[in-house]
Amino acid sequence: MLTLRDLNRATLARQHLLDRHEGDVTDVVHRLAGLQAQEPRPPYLGVWSRLAGFERDGLHAALHAGTVLRATMWRATLHLVTAADFAAFRPLLAPVLAAAARRFDGYDAASVVAAAERMLAERPHTFNELRPRLLEEFPGANDRALGYAVRMLTPLAVVPTEDRWSFPRDPAFGPPGLVLDAEPRPQALVERYLAAYGPATPADVQAWSGLGGLRPVMEAMELDRLAGPSGKELFDLPGAPRPGGDVPAPVRFLPDFDTLVLGHADRTRLLADAHKGLVTTKNLRVRAVVLVDGFAAGTWQVKRSGRKATLLVTPFEDGFPRDAVAEEGLRMLAFAEPDAATHDLKLVT
Numbered sequence: 261m262l263t264l265r266d267l268n269r270a271t272l273a274r275q276h277l278l279d280r281h282e283g284d285v286t287d288v289v290h291r292l293a294g295l296q297a298q299e300p301r302p303p304y305l306g307v308w309s310r311l312a313g314f315e316r317d318g319l320h321a322a323l324h325a326g327t328v329l330r331a332t333m334w335r336a337t338l339h340l341v342t343a344a345d346f347a348a349f350r351p352l353l354a355p356v357l358a359a360a361a362r363r364f365d366g367y368d369a370a371s372v373v374a375a376a377e378r379m380l381a382e383r384p385h386t387f388n389e390l391r392p393r394l395l396e397e398f399p400g401a402n403d404r405a406l407g408y409a410v411r412m413l414t415p416l417a418v419v420p421t422e423d424r425w426s427f428p429r430d431p432a433f434g435p436p437g438l439v440l441d442a443e444p445r446p447q448a449l450v451e452r453y454l455a456a457y458g459p460a461t462p463a464d465v466q467a468w469s470g471l472g473g474l475r476p477v478m479e480a481m482e483l484d485r486l487a488g489p490s491g492k493e494l495f496d497l498p499g500a501p502r503p504g505g506d507v508p509a510p511v512r513f514l515p516d517f518d519t520l521v522l523g524h525a526d527r528t529r530l531l532a533d534a535h536k537g538l539v540t541t542k543n544l545r546v547r548a549v550v551l552v553d554g555f556a557a558g559t560w561q562v563k564r565s566g567r568k569a570t571l572l573v574t575p576f577e578d579g580f581p582r583d584a585v586a587e588e589g590l591r592m593l594a595f596a597e598p599d600a601a602t603h604d605l606k607l608v609t
Contacts, residue, residue: 261487262494265505267459267529268554273501274456275520276310277512277551285311285318286327286342293452294341295519297330300425301596302515303340308595309512316424316595323420329436330418330427332411335470336360338418339519343438350415352444356470361412364405367398369413376410384419384434387411415440446477451497457523459486459496467525490526509554511588517546521556531556535576550585560589562596569593569600574608582607
């Protein structure tokens with residue numbers, strides 16, 4: 261039976277949060293099966309916490325080369341994924357994305373997609389540009405619904421720019437120029453998920469991907485079956501890392517909407533139930549967290565005032581190890597705010 265600490269350490273090992281990965285940025289994005297990317301900067305910080313010697317230009321170059329894409333993927337949200345994973349898994353997610361598009365009605369989906377594809381073949385468009393053009397062809401429709409339908413039903417990637425974090429506030433979308441796999445394999449998705457987030461239940465895989473009906477798929481695969489700390493059956497890849505709960509876990513900073521914080525139906529392997537409300541806000545923003553001894557021990561944010569950058573850390577409980585947190589946090593802050601003249605850390609109580 262795995263203890264909670266065993267489960268925590270197994271997942272951290274696969275996330276490269278015990279030891280940073282020695283390799284390139286595309287390999288890390290592949291190993292994590294993508295990073296949440298609603299906003300441009302957080303994925304850079306997520307990679308920084310997981311990749312040894314990471315510099316901004318590495319991910320920037322991969323995005324411009326097209327080996328890494330920012331696109332609508334898991335849970336119908338924007339992620340950074342490798343081009344190969346987009347081609348492999350975007351077709352598998354098509355039913356999930358189509359179901360999301362059905363939240364709105366009042367338009368013919370096939371006609372809207374055809375119109376959008378015609379417009380996007382001219383050049384990439386921002387959605388602020390695309391929605392008015394669609395509304396001209398579909399008068400009376402909800403322009404937001406039209407844009408959302410295109411985002412869900414059309415395989416698109418965000419076009420990178422020379423902005424510091426590779427994307428502007430209002431980015432353009434365009435076809436990625438890839439041939440999508442004709443035969444999606446849910447088994448491949450399960451394997452990739454367990455390699456990055458396991459051991460896990462089918463509900464965990466669904467919470468991360470948005471794709472349901474995976475229990476029979478997982479039961480038919482040759483996977484290890486383990487007893488978790490709550491008694492639930494967990495599935496895992498044979499030979500996957502399970503280093504044990506006594507392995508030390510260094511302080512790590514995870515950005516807003518980090519893929520790991522959102523990666524399970526049962527998040528207690530990382531985040532205690534008592535602290536959930538301190539991380540996920542009422543408007544569904546997921547705050548950045550600091551990991552101490554492997555578990556979320558507080559939230560953090562950066563405050564910029566002129567040339568001064570301050571890392572504000574809010575601990576969940578007393579006994580917070582300020583010195584250890586400051587050592588890692590100030591390194592992260594220097595990466596996040598490279599043009600600041602001074603970097604400081606402040607505990608908020």
